[in-house]
Every structure is written in C-alpha cells, then in structure tokens.
Amino acid sequence: MPTHWIAALALASAGALLSAQVPAPAADPHRRWLPLGDFRLESGTVLRDARVAYATFGTLNTAKDNAILVPSYYGADYRGYDFLVGPGKALDPTRHFIVLTEMFGNGFSSSPSNTAAPQDGPDFPAIAIRDNVEASRRVLQHLGVTRLQSVAGFSMGAEQAFQWAVSHPDMMEAIIPWCGTAKTYPHGIARLQSAIDALTADPAFDRGRYRTPPVAGMRAWSSHWASWVWSQEWWRRELYKPQQQTVEQVIAARAERDRLRDPNNLILHARTWQAHNVGDTPGFGGDHERALRAIRARVLYMPCETDLYFPIGDARYEQQFLARSTFTAIPSLWGHAAGGGSNPADATFINDAIRAFLMR
Numbered sequence: 385m386p387t388h389w390i391a392a393l394a395l396a397s398a399g400a401l402l403s404a405q406v407p408a409p410a411a412d413p414h415r416r417w418l419p420l421g422d423f424r425l426e427s428g429t430v431l432r433d434a435r436v437a438y439a440t441f442g443t444l445n446t447a448k449d450n451a452i453l454v455p456s457y458y459g460a461d462y463r464g465y466d467f468l469v470g471p472g473k474a475l476d477p478t479r480h481f482i483v484l485t486e487m488f489g490n491g492f493s494s495s496p497s498n499t500a501a502p503q504d505g506p507d508f509p510a511i512a513i514r515d516n517v518e519a520s521r522r523v524l525q526h527l528g529v530t531r532l533q534s535v536a537g538f539s540m541g542a543e544q545a546f547q548w549a550v551s552h553p554d555m556m557e558a559i560i561p562w563c564g565t566a567k568t569y570p571h572g573i574a575r576l577q578s579a580i581d582a583l584t585a586d587p588a589f590d591r592g593r594y595r596t597p598p599v600a601g602m603r604a605w606s607s608h609w610a611s612w613v614w615s616q617e618w619w620r621r622e623l624y625k626p627q628q629q630t631v632e633q634v635i636a637a638r639a640e641r642d643r644l645r646d647p648n649n650l651i652l653h654a655r656t657w658q659a660h661n662v663g664d665t666p667g668f669g670g671d672h673e674r675a676l677r678a679i680r681a682r683v684l685y686m687p688c689e690t691d692l693y694f695p696i697g698d699a700r701y702e703q704q705f706l707a708r709s710t711f712t713a714i715p716s717l718w719g720h721a722a723g724g725g726s727n728p729a730d731a732t733f734i735n736d737a738i739r740a741f742l743m744r
C-alpha cells in the first residue's frame with residue numbers, strides 16, 4: 385500500500401486532486417465497521433442495515449480526555465488525513481486517541497454503490513451532514529468516548545466539525561475546521577450543481593441506473609473539478625509542473641483517476657454538501673448566525689487564502705459570530721487543495737497550526 389493516496393496521486397496528477405480516492409484494497413488492517421441497523425435519517429427515511437466505517441489510532445487514556453474525532457471529507461476515506469496522523473505529526477497517536485470516521489456515500493460506509501435494493505444506486509436516500517454526525521456519535525459511544533478534546537476536519541469534514549459544536553456543544557473542548565464553512569452559500573450550491581449537471585447530461589448516466597460507466601459525463605465532471613480545486617494563480621504560475629506539462633495533461637490525469645469513481649456516490653456527497661446549514665439544527669429555525677453564536681468550544685478556523693470552494697470571505701463573515709475563535713489563514717496558492725496537505729508547505733503549515741492550538 386502506498387503511504388497515502390494523496391501523495392501517490394501527486395506524482396500522477398499535480399498533487400491535490402480532491403475528490404473520492406482510489407478504492408482501498410479489501411484487506412485494510414485499520415478499517416472497521418459499526419453496524420447501525422435501521423438508521424433513521426434526518427429526512428425521516430430509514431436507511432436499512434446501515435453501517436459506518438472508521439479507524440482508530442492510539443489509545444484512550446484513563447481520564448478519557450485525549451480523544452480527537454476526525455470526520456472524512458468529500459469522497460475520501462480515513463487515509464485522506466495521513467499527512468496529519470502519525471508519530472511526530474499534529475495528531476500523534478502516542479498522545480491522542482484518534483478516531484477517523486467515514487461519511488455515508490464514500491463507498492465504505494453505507495453508500496449507493498454498496499447498499500442492497502431497494503435503496504441502491506439512485507434510490508439511496510438523501511443524507512444530511514447531521515446524519516453523518518449522528519453516525520460518528522454512535523462510533524464514539526461504541527468506543528467508550530464521552531468527551532472529545534477536539535473535532536478536526538477538512539472541507540466537508542469542517543462542515544461536520546461545526547455541526548458537532550452546534551449539535552453537541554458540551555461534548556468537546558475545541559473544533560478545528562479548515563477549508564470549510566458552517567453553511568453552503570448560494571455560489572457553492574450553484575458550483576456543485578454545475579458539476580452534477582455535467583455528469584448527468586450524459587445519456588449513459590440514465591438517471592443513475594447506468595449499466596456501463598457514463599464515460600462522457602465523468603470526463604465533463606473531471607474537467608469541472610480540475611478547474612476549481614486549485615486557484616487561478618496556481619494555474620497562472622503553472623504549478624502543475626513538472627508532474628504535468630500542459631492543462632490538457634492535468635485534466636486527463638484527473639479524468640483517469642475519476643474513471644474509477646461511482647457516479648451515484650459522487651452525486652450523493654455533492655447533494656449533502658449543497659444542503660448543509662448548521663442553522664437547520666433543531667432549535668435554530670434555519671438561522672446559521674444564531675447557531676454559530678451558540679458554539680461554546682474554542683475554534684481554530686483555517687480557511688485557505690485562495691480557496692474557490694470555500695472562499696476566505698465566507699470564513700471571515702462566519703468568524704464574527706464565534707465567541708472563542710482563532711482565525712488563521714493558510715497562505716497558499718493551491719486553493720482548496722491546500723487543505724489536503726499534498727503540497728509539503730501546506731501540510732507543514734496545517735500540522736504546525738493544529739499542534740500549537742492543541743497545546744494551548
């Protein structure tokens with residue numbers, strides 16, 4: 385097994401290609417599954433025979449106060465955080481008990497691609513960020529964790545970190561969201577919709593009931609994501625070199641990687657992302673500003689200066705409602721991809737910032 389999927393893909397495709405990674409081999413020494421039975425979703429639909437995948441590193445101490453939850457992000461599994469987890473890194477298993485959970489729809493937890501009829505493929509029910517938070521809560525309960533030192537997450541993992549602090553305000557000391565916001569704002573909804581529309585326009589997609597891969601739709605999907613994941617300045621400076629030499633090669637590498645993805649899984653995550661708003665937590669009536677004001681945990685909020693998915697202006701707007709926050713921008717030209725840590729300078733910056741915050 386390569387040391388981790390982002391580092392491996394960096395050699396083939398200019399680094400941070402941040403969508404679902406290549407599926408892991410069946411025999412993974414760290415991944416476990418927690419059966420959830422019939423799991424009632426926020427929508428009211430029951431997901432039959434649900435399960436959530438997770439991994440743990442380190443040991444829960446006697447005081448049970450060293451646990452850190454790290455929820456997965458768009459299309460990723462727990463290995464997406466390999467640049468942060470390990471001896472000497474910010475999330476050090478010699479000091480912390482690290483629990484990494486995987487969202488519904490990632491291909492390992494219950495997903496359109498691995499669920500039996502009648503909830504398979506396009507018939508898989510809609511998933512809210514709060515559904516993923518509840519699944520993670522049950523993993524912690526199963527592991528005997530009653531208090532968290534922190535919830536830390538990138539992108540959709542950041543959305544989950546904010547949601548944790550709103551849904552369970554007394555359960556953690558801190559949250560560490562980076563390259564992600566507490567609500568998906570209108571431009572993000574439109575951007576995600578354009579990706580969905582590009583994929584589903586392929587007749588082979590057949591409303592999600594494809595018998596063969598919708599090749600043209602997936603190629604259009606890949607072009608869309610390649611144009612957004614890095615910043616305009618990253619493109620202008622041609623920072624994809626030396627791995628690729630041309631824009632066409634970058635897009636082709638992206639398409640080759642995405643060729644292995646399940647389209648229904650990808651669309652499920654995009655829909656979850658589009659719909660997210662911490663203000664929809666019961667008791668807040670859709671008011672995300674009030675929900676943010678209710679957060680009692682310390683917050684290390686780390687947007688990237690050039691992120692096109694979660695612009696730094698959105699993060700600055702949200703930060704004003706947080707009572708106990710440290711705002712630390714990632715100084716990178718790598719856009720949203722900075723948060724995945726495949727650029728060494730970004731990985732170092734994120735590790736250093738999280739390590740310093742956890743030591744306060």
